[in-house]
Amino acid sequence: MIEKMQFVSITGPKADIDRVVDQYLSRYEIHLENALAQLQTLKTLTPYLQINPYKGLLAKALEYEKLLDSGNIQTNLTMTLDEAVALIESFDQQLTRINEQKKELEDQKKELEELLTQLEPFLSLDFDISRFLQFRYMTCRFGRISREYYNKFETYVYGSEETLFYPCHKNDRYIWGFYFCPTKVTDRIDAVYASMHFEQLDVPEKLYGIPSQVQVQLTGQLQQTEKELTKLQDTIAELLQKQGEKLYAATRKLESQSRNFDIRRLAACTKEDNREVFYILCGWMSVTDATAFQKEIADDQNLYCFVETDPYSTAHGEPPTKLKNPKIFRPFEMFVKMYGLPSYHEMDPTIFVALTYMFIFGAMFGDAGQGVCLVIGGFLLYKFKKMDLAAIIGTAGIFSTFFGLMFGSIFGFEDVIPALWLRPVEAMSNLPFLGTLNTVFVVAIAFGMFLILITMIFHIINAVRMKDVEGIWFDQNAVAGLVFYGSLVAVIFLFMTGHTLPAGAVLGVMFGIPLVIIMLKEPLARMVKKESPVIEGSKGMYFVQSFFELFEVMLSYLSNTLSFVRIGAFAVSHAAMMEVVLMLAGAEAGSPNWIVVILGNIFVTAMEGLIVGIQVLRLEYYEMFSRFYKGSGRAFQPFLKKSKNK
Structure with a gap:
C-alpha cells in the first residue's frame, strides 16, 4: 500500500528557522523540495545562503568517534548544542596535544630503529668508530659493496691501489665494511670505489663509539620511547573510556544540528527591502504526520503552514512514494523496488x-x-x-x-x-481435442489465465486512477482486452468441460468487437477526449500498422498464457x-x-x-x-x- 501524501508549505521569520526545525520538523518525516523551484513564478524570493558552522566540528567529532567502539555504546544521554560544542572542542585540544607528543615519539622511534639498522653490520668492530673518522693523514669511508663487484675489486684494484678494505659483515648480496686511503689520494680512491658500485654510508655522531656499546645505548633509548608511546596510547584509551558516552552523544547532537542546518539549502527567503525577512519551506508529509503537525503548531504565532489537500493537484509535481505494508509482506517490497517503485497514483x-x-x-x-x-x-x-x-x-x-x-x-x-x-508425474487428464495431458500442466494454464485476468483488472484500476481513457476502455489490457480474453477463457472452459458453447453470433460479438476496439484504440481515445485529428498521418498506413499490432497482441495473449506451463x-x-x-x-x-x-x-x-x-x-x-x-x-x-x- 502507498501512504497518502500532502504537500505542505511552512513559513515564518528567518531568524526562527532553527527553533522550528528542532521543535517541530525533527519530530516528523518530511520529504523536502527546493522551495525556489516550487515557487519559481515568484520573483521576490531569494536562496537562503548561509555557511553551515557545524560541519568542521562534526568532521572532527566523527573522526574521534572512529576511535570508539560505538557498536557497544547504548546511551540515552542527551546534550544541549553548547554542551556538545564545548565537549568536542575540549576533547580536540586534549587529543591534539597528546597526538603531537605521540608524533614526536614516533619520529624518535623511527630514527632509533634506522640507527640500529645502520649499526648492525658493524657490530663485530671492537674499536671506537669516531677515531677512524678523525685521522689526520688517512681517510676512512664506511659503506657496502655487492659481492659481484667485490670479487672484481680484489682481482683488478686491490693490489694496485693505495687502499685497504676491511670487511665487517656479509650476506648473500652485500659485503659491509670500511676502507682506508692516504688523504692526498682520497679523490682518486673514492672514484675507484665508486666505479665498483661502493655505496658510502654517512656515519651520524650518534653512532660514534664502540658499536656494541652504542647498540646497548640505542636499544635502551628505543625501549624507553616505546614505553612512553604505550603510556600515551593508554592515556588516549582512558580518555576515550571516560568520555566515550559523552563523545557519542555530542557527535549525534552535532550530526543532527548540522543536518537540520542544511535544510537552509532547500529553503527560500523573501527579499529584505527594509522589512522582516521570512523563510519558506516546501515538501511532502504523510496525511497522518501533516495532520498532527498542524495540530501541534496551531498556537504558534511565529509559524504558518498551508496544506494542499487535493490528491490530484499537479501544481507541485508527482508526490513521492512511501510504501506501507503489513510486516509479513514487507520483505517482498524488495522485488517491487527492483522493478521500480510505483508512482503515487499507481x-x-x-x-x-x-x-x-x-x-x-x-x-x-x-x-x-x-x-x-x-x-x-x-x-x-x-x-x-x-x-x-x-x-x-x-x-x-x-x-x-x-x-x-x-x-x-x-x-x-x-x-x-x-x-x-x-x-505430479502420474496424474493425467483427458481433454477434448487435446487428448491426455498431465493434470498439473492443465491446472497451471488455468491458473495463468486467472492471473492474467486479475492483472487486467489491476490495469483498469490504475488507468482509472490516472484518468487514462485509452487505458480504461480501449487498450489490450483495458475493458476491451478483458472482455476478449475473459470470453476466450469462458469458451475454453465450456468446451473442455463438455458444456454447450454460445451461438456463433454471440461469439462473433464477444471476440470481434473487442479486437476492433483494441485495433482502433488511439482514434477512439482521441474521439472521447475530443482531440483532432482523430487519425494522425495516412489512414491507410494507420490501418496496416494497427492490423499487424493486433496480430502481435494476439500472439502475446497466447505466449503469456503458455508461459505458465513452466x-x-x-x-x-x-x-x-x-x-x-x-x-x-x-x-x-x-x-x-x-x-x-x-x-x-x-x-x-x-x-x-x-x-x-x-x-x-x-x-x-x-x-x-x-x-x-x-x-x-x-x-x-x-x-x-x-x-x-x-
Missing part, C-alpha cells in the same frame, strides 16, 4: 507479488521435507542477518511444505506419506530429479545410501530452489507486471530522521 503490487510468488514457488518446488528446511533456514537467517531475501525464502518454504503434502513428497520419497491431491513443468521436473537421486542412492533395493540421499537433497534444494526462485520472478515481471505496472515512482526520502521523543 497500485502497490507488494501484497499481490507476495501471495502469487509464495504460491507459485510452492507449486513448482513442492516437497514437504525440503520446504521445512527452507522455512527453518530462511527464518533463522532473517532473525540474525535481517535479510529480506531470507524472509522471502522462509515464507516460500511454507508453501513448498504445503504443496509437498498435496503431492505426497517428502525429501523426494513418494511412498512415505499419501498425496492429499495428486502426484509451473507444472517444474513440479514434474522436481519429482523426476528426486527420483534420480533416490535411484543413485539405491532406494529401490530397500536400503538406500543415506549419505547420497542427504547430499542429493542438499544439491536439489540449492540448485532447483535458485532456478525456481528466478523463474517465478520472471513470471511476476514479464507475464504480470508488464500488463498493469509501470514502476515510475520516486522514493519518499525524509530529510530529517524522526526524533525518538515524539
Whole structure:
C-alpha cells in the first residue's frame, strides 16, 4: 500500500528557522523540495545562503568517534548544542596535544630503529668508530659493496691501489665494511670505489663509539620511547573510556544540528527591502504526520503552514512514494523496488507479488521435507542477518511444505506419506481435442489465465486512477482486452468441460468487437477526449500498422498464457530429479545410501530452489507486471530522521 501524501508549505521569520526545525520538523518525516523551484513564478524570493558552522566540528567529532567502539555504546544521554560544542572542542585540544607528543615519539622511534639498522653490520668492530673518522693523514669511508663487484675489486684494484678494505659483515648480496686511503689520494680512491658500485654510508655522531656499546645505548633509548608511546596510547584509551558516552552523544547532537542546518539549502527567503525577512519551506508529509503537525503548531504565532489537500493537484509535481505494508509482506517490497517503485497514483503490487510468488514457488518446488528446511533456514537467517531475501525464502518454504503434502513428497520419497491431491508425474487428464495431458500442466494454464485476468483488472484500476481513457476502455489490457480474453477463457472452459458453447453470433460479438476496439484504440481515445485529428498521418498506413499490432497482441495473449506451463513443468521436473537421486542412492533395493540421499537433497534444494526462485520472478515481471505496472515512482526520502521523543 502507498501512504497518502500532502504537500505542505511552512513559513515564518528567518531568524526562527532553527527553533522550528528542532521543535517541530525533527519530530516528523518530511520529504523536502527546493522551495525556489516550487515557487519559481515568484520573483521576490531569494536562496537562503548561509555557511553551515557545524560541519568542521562534526568532521572532527566523527573522526574521534572512529576511535570508539560505538557498536557497544547504548546511551540515552542527551546534550544541549553548547554542551556538545564545548565537549568536542575540549576533547580536540586534549587529543591534539597528546597526538603531537605521540608524533614526536614516533619520529624518535623511527630514527632509533634506522640507527640500529645502520649499526648492525658493524657490530663485530671492537674499536671506537669516531677515531677512524678523525685521522689526520688517512681517510676512512664506511659503506657496502655487492659481492659481484667485490670479487672484481680484489682481482683488478686491490693490489694496485693505495687502499685497504676491511670487511665487517656479509650476506648473500652485500659485503659491509670500511676502507682506508692516504688523504692526498682520497679523490682518486673514492672514484675507484665508486666505479665498483661502493655505496658510502654517512656515519651520524650518534653512532660514534664502540658499536656494541652504542647498540646497548640505542636499544635502551628505543625501549624507553616505546614505553612512553604505550603510556600515551593508554592515556588516549582512558580518555576515550571516560568520555566515550559523552563523545557519542555530542557527535549525534552535532550530526543532527548540522543536518537540520542544511535544510537552509532547500529553503527560500523573501527579499529584505527594509522589512522582516521570512523563510519558506516546501515538501511532502504523510496525511497522518501533516495532520498532527498542524495540530501541534496551531498556537504558534511565529509559524504558518498551508496544506494542499487535493490528491490530484499537479501544481507541485508527482508526490513521492512511501510504501506501507503489513510486516509479513514487507520483505517482498524488495522485488517491487527492483522493478521500480510505483508512482503515487499507481497500485502497490507488494501484497499481490507476495501471495502469487509464495504460491507459485510452492507449486513448482513442492516437497514437504525440503520446504521445512527452507522455512527453518530462511527464518533463522532473517532473525540474525535481517535479510529480506531470507524472509522471502522462509515464507516460500511454507508453501513448498504445503504443496509437498498435496503431492505426497517428502525429501523426494513418494511412498512415505499419501498425496492429499495428486502426484505430479502420474496424474493425467483427458481433454477434448487435446487428448491426455498431465493434470498439473492443465491446472497451471488455468491458473495463468486467472492471473492474467486479475492483472487486467489491476490495469483498469490504475488507468482509472490516472484518468487514462485509452487505458480504461480501449487498450489490450483495458475493458476491451478483458472482455476478449475473459470470453476466450469462458469458451475454453465450456468446451473442455463438455458444456454447450454460445451461438456463433454471440461469439462473433464477444471476440470481434473487442479486437476492433483494441485495433482502433488511439482514434477512439482521441474521439472521447475530443482531440483532432482523430487519425494522425495516412489512414491507410494507420490501418496496416494497427492490423499487424493486433496480430502481435494476439500472439502475446497466447505466449503469456503458455508461459505458465513452466509451473507444472517444474513440479514434474522436481519429482523426476528426486527420483534420480533416490535411484543413485539405491532406494529401490530397500536400503538406500543415506549419505547420497542427504547430499542429493542438499544439491536439489540449492540448485532447483535458485532456478525456481528466478523463474517465478520472471513470471511476476514479464507475464504480470508488464500488463498493469509501470514502476515510475520516486522514493519518499525524509530529510530529517524522526526524533525518538515524539
